[in-house]
Amino acid sequence: MxxxxxxxDASIPTLPLGxxxxxxxxxxxxxxxxxxxxxxxxxxxxxxxxFSFNDSGKSNLVWKGFTFDxxxxxxxxxxxxxxxxxxxxxxLLATVFSTILGTLIAxxxxxxxxxxxxxxxLLIFLPMATPEIVLGASILSLFLVLQINPGFWPTVIAxxxxxxxxxxxxxxxxxxxxxxxxxxxxxxxxxxxxxTFRRVTLPLVAPGIAAAALLAFSLSFDDFIITNFNSGTVTxxxxxxxxxxxxxxxxxxxxxxxxxxxLALIIVIIGQVVSRKRKVS
Amino acid sequence: MKKISTxxxxxxxxxxxxxxxxxxxxxxxxxxxxxTPISGGDIxxxxxxxxxxxxxxxxxxxxEQFLRSFVYAFIATLLALLISYPLAxxxxxxxxxxxxxxxxxxxxxxxxxxxxxxxxxxxxxGEEGFVVPTLRTIGVISDxxxxxxxxxxxxxxxxxxxxxxxxxxxxxxxxxIDPRTLEASGDLxxxxxxTFRRVTLPLSMPGVVAGTLLxxxxxxxxxxxxxxxxxxxxxxxxxxxQSRFLIPDxxxxxxxxxxxxxxxxxxxxxYIRKAGTDEVV
Numbered sequence: 025m026x027x028x029x030x031x032x033d034a035s036i037p038t039l040p041l042g043x044x045x046x047x048x049x050x051x052x053x054x055x056x057x058x059x060x061x062x063x064x065x066x067x068x069x070x071x072x073x074x075f076s077f078n079d080s081g082k083s084n085l086v087w088k089g090f091t092f093d094x095x096x097x098x099x100x101x102x103x104x105x106x107x108x109x110x111x112x113x114x115x116l117l118a119t120v121f122s123t124i125l126g127t128l129i130a131x132x133x134x135x136x137x138x139x140x141x142x143x144x145x146l147l148i149f150l151p152m153a154t155p156e157i158v159l160g161a162s163i164l165s166l167f168l169v170l171q172i173n174p175g176f177w178p179t180v181i182a183x184x185x186x187x188x189x190x191x192x193x194x195x196x197x198x199x200x201x202x203x204x205x206x207x208x209x210x211x212x213x214x215x216x217x218x219x220t221f222r223r224v225t226l227p228l229v230a231p232g233i234a235a236a237a238l239l240a241f242s243l244s245f246d247d248f249i250i251t252n253f254n255s256g257t258v259t260x261x262x263x264x265x266x267x268x269x270x271x272x273x274x275x276x277x278x279x280x281x282x283x284x285x286x287l288a289l290i291i292v293i294i295g296q297v298v299s300r301k302r303k304v305s
Numbered sequence: 306m307k308k309i310s311t312x313x314x315x316x317x318x319x320x321x322x323x324x325x326x327x328x329x330x331x332x333x334x335x336x337x338x339x340x341t342p343i344s345g346g347d348i349x350x351x352x353x354x355x356x357x358x359x360x361x362x363x364x365x366x367x368x369e370q371f372l373r374s375f376v377y378a379f380i381a382t383l384l385a386l387l388i389s390y391p392l393a394x395x396x397x398x399x400x401x402x403x404x405x406x407x408x409x410x411x412x413x414x415x416x417x418x419x420x421x422x423x424x425x426x427x428x429x430x431g432e433e434g435f436v437v438p439t440l441r442t443i444g445v446i447s448d449x450x451x452x453x454x455x456x457x458x459x460x461x462x463x464x465x466x467x468x469x470x471x472x473x474x475x476x477x478x479x480x481x482i483d484p485r486t487l488e489a490s491g492d493l494x495x496x497x498x499x500t501f502r503r504v505t506l507p508l509s510m511p512g513v514v515a516g517t518l519l520x521x522x523x524x525x526x527x528x529x530x531x532x533x534x535x536x537x538x539x540x541x542x543x544x545x546x547q548s549r550f551l552i553p554d555x556x557x558x559x560x561x562x563x564x565x566x567x568x569x570x571x572x573x574x575x576y577i578r579k580a581g582t583d584e585v586v
Contacts, residue, residue, distance in 0.1 A: 054391075054395050054399050057391055057392075057395065058392070058395055058407075061388065061391075061392050062410060064388075064465075065410075065411065065414045065468070066414060067425075067429065068414070068417075068421075068422045068425035068426055068429065068465070069413075069414050069417055069422075069425075071425045071428070071429055072417060072421055072422070072425050075428075085428060085431075085433050086433050124318075125318055125319035125322055126319065128315045128316070128318060128319055129315065129316055129319040129320075131315050132311075132312040132313075132315035132316045135312075136310075136311065136312035136315075138310065138312040138313065144316060144320075147320075147323060147327075147328075150327070151323070151327055152522075153518075153522060153569065153570060153573055154522075154566055154569075155522060155523065155525060155526020155527075155543075155565060155566065155569060156523065156526055157526045157527075157528065157543045157546050157547065157562070157565075158334075158526065158546075158562040158563075158565060158566050159327075159330075161334070161546060161550055161558055161559075161562050162330035162331055162333065162334040162559075162562065163326060163330045164550075165330065165333055165334060165337055165555060165558075165559065166326070166329055166330040166333050169333060181326055182326070184322065184326070185322070185323065185326040185327050188319060188322070188323065192319075242416075246418055246419050248419065248420055248529060249526075249527075249528070249529065249543075252547075253550070261418065262418055262419065262420045265418060265420040265421055265424060266420055266529070266533075269420070269424050269427070269533055272428075273421075273424055277421065278421070281417045281418050281421040282417070284416060284417065284418070285413070285416045285417045288413075288416035289409070289413055289416060292409055292412070292413075293409065296405055296409065
């Protein structure tokens with residue numbers, strides 16, 4: 025080997041191992057970070073799902089063997105399906121009322137200039153800036169003054185009170201993103217105010233209302249703090265889990281939690297596919 | 306007859322609802338907070354005596370819990386910001402065609418019930434979970450150290466549970482940044498760090514402000530994480546309000562709720578003003 029050749033070989037960068045590793049990390053840093061972050065996000069979900077198959081008997085704290093029994097009959101744990109049913113009923117009622125009231129407010133704020141508009145905005149912001157525990161305690165103390173016992177309907181009312189603001193904010197942002205020329209075009213084509221609203225404005229705002237309704241349902245369905253104050257003896261699913269937490273929740277609760285997870289995932293994916301198809305067409 | 310204006314008609318139902326079930330309860334809370342027990346009355350019977358010292362008593366008695374609530378909420382918010390920012394940044398700029406899928410995956414863990422997730426963490430970090438024995442075997446923690454019933458577990462649970470409130474607003478505002486502004490910064494010889502400090506971060510400030518508020522407010526009022534993951538030395542103001550309500554000690558509960566709400570509102574207003582006017586360095 026000539027002297028020249030040797031020099032050339034030496035000039036090819038043969039970095040020390042440490043530097044190579046650090047360069048690899050530098051290039052893949054984001055990927056590594058994403059993997060770590062998603063692992064962190066999914067640990068409790070994976071745990072809940074795995075332990076829904078645990079042949080656990082009464083206490084679902086340690087792994088005792090694989091079974092499909094919990095999935096075959098998730099209502100086997102006493103009271104659990106009653107609690108789930110209450111959560112769904114309260115969630116649906118709270119969603120209907122808060123979506124209607126919130127959408128009306130969103131149209132008023134999003135479409136009109138009027139005296140008291142900024143006060144209204146403040147009134148919408150305040151419930152969101154109030155901790156749930158204060159909302160829950162204050163509504164219950166009002167019910168107690170009015171001598172109304174906590175229970176099913178007080179819970180629905182309390183949920184509507186804290187869901188409205190989220191509906192308003194969601195629908196308002198959709199209204200703000202509308203092109204006003206579309207409505208002007210409808211008017212130019214001799215549609216009256218009502219026809220314009222029904223045939224142009226409402227269909228355009230509808231996705232925002234649907235998103236707001238889904239948000240309201242998930243807020244209501246998952247709420248514990250406000251519910252715990254106002255529901256009295258009525259048990260909801262989060263209340264059931266909280267009550268059972270001390271002695272280890274039954275595997276059936278993991279089944280229901282996992283099922284809700286997959287159901288919500290499917291709804292969101294369908295929503296994404298539909299909105300992409302609309303954009304394409 | 307004078308025509309009633311449309312925006313007021315749209316507002317009316319929602320306004321009546323929010324007045325009855327948000328404003329009135331808060332007024333009622335304020336009234337209750339200065340009441341004292343009726344001498345010779347039953348437990349839970351109070352009369353209005355305008356005793357403003359209730360606030361001082363309630364605060365002094367629970368200043369430790371107040372301090373803890375705000376310290377925990379502050380740390381959890383900071384951790385959530387540190388975890389979420391790179392995640393939101395990667396989603397907005399580096400995810401390419403996987404963007405929508407990854408976005409769904411970020412929200413997906415929160416489709417499972419809040420309570421179930423917290424219980425899952427309790428069991429994962431508990432004595433029968435897999436984390437504690439592993440850490441003991443490799444000698445990171447001693448045989449007597451536990452992970453649950455500690456401030457670490459409470460703050461970790463809060464960070465985890467309120468993470469989407471941080472990630473989503475951050476993503477929304479980072480996603481809106483025009484990538485050409487970052488290229489322009491590079492063309493003007495700014496290095497990666499300078500570009501981040503002078504371009505990306507200031508442009509994403511609305512997301513940072515929204516995310517920190519949406520995380521801090523529920524975290525400061527939370528008691529579920531402290532109840533399930535903590536112990537007697539990690540109680541927060543939420544735990545006190547909840548347990549005092551059951552006694553029932555309405556004046557103390559009301560005074561504490563009001564103090565908490567006022568403290569949060571002051572922090573929020575100061576923070577918005579600071580973040581809104583001062584240049585972020």
